[in-house]
Amino acid sequence: MLSALSRQGNVRFMLYEDSMNQQRLIQFMDRLIRTSNQKVFLILDNLKVHHGKKTAAWLDRRQDKIELFFLPPYAPESNPDEYLNHALKLSVHSGSLPQTKRDIRHKTASFMRSLQHCPDKVSAFFQHSQISYVLIRE
Numbered sequence: 001m002l003s004a005l006s007r008q009g010n011v012r013f014m015l016y017e018d019s020m021n022q023q024r025l026i027q028f029m030d031r032l033i034r035t036s037n038q039k040v041f042l043i044l045d046n047l048k049v050h051h052g053k054k055t056a057a058w059l060d061r062r063q064d065k066i067e068l069f070f071l072p073p074y075a076p077e078s079n080p081d082e083y084l085n086h087a088l089k090l091s092v093h094s095g096s097l098p099q100t101k102r103d104i105r106h107k108t109a110s111f112m113r114s115l116q117h118c119p120d121k122v123s124a125f126f127q128h129s130q131i132s133y134v135l136i137r138e
Helices: 022-034 053-060 080-092 101-116 119-124
Strands: 002-005 011-014 040-044 066-070
Touching: 002 022, 002 080, 011 022, 011 101, 022 040, 022 053, 022 066, 080 101
Parallel strands: 040 066
Antiparallel strands: 002 011
16 A cells, blocks of 8 residues: 555555556556645655656656655654554554455455544544654644
8 A cells, every 4th residue: 555644634545466666656646646736745665666757757857846855764763654544553453353365355455444534533643743744734
């Protein structure tokens, strides 16, 4: 799953089954900029595909629409998305356990869609002291 969240409580996600690659990241970022009325500032960890040549070329052509920032290596506590992932795992493993890939996909999509209607829950992922670098700018 790829996901992006904002301190204001917005969340976007994309589920996929194969491995993460540059084309999948580009597809996700393209969706983000197509649905945003302003420039997207996306904070990423240092996964190799985030630094690939295809990704860089795609970004060069869209500098007015999206800008990437990278977290320091090995700093999951500084990534709000890691807190979302923790909540997602708790949700997927609660109640009846998923038995198939389809079950996991369904529980994941249901949880993420429910978050899209709960901006307070999404904003709460930013309350950790290690995430104070994310400032709200109106």
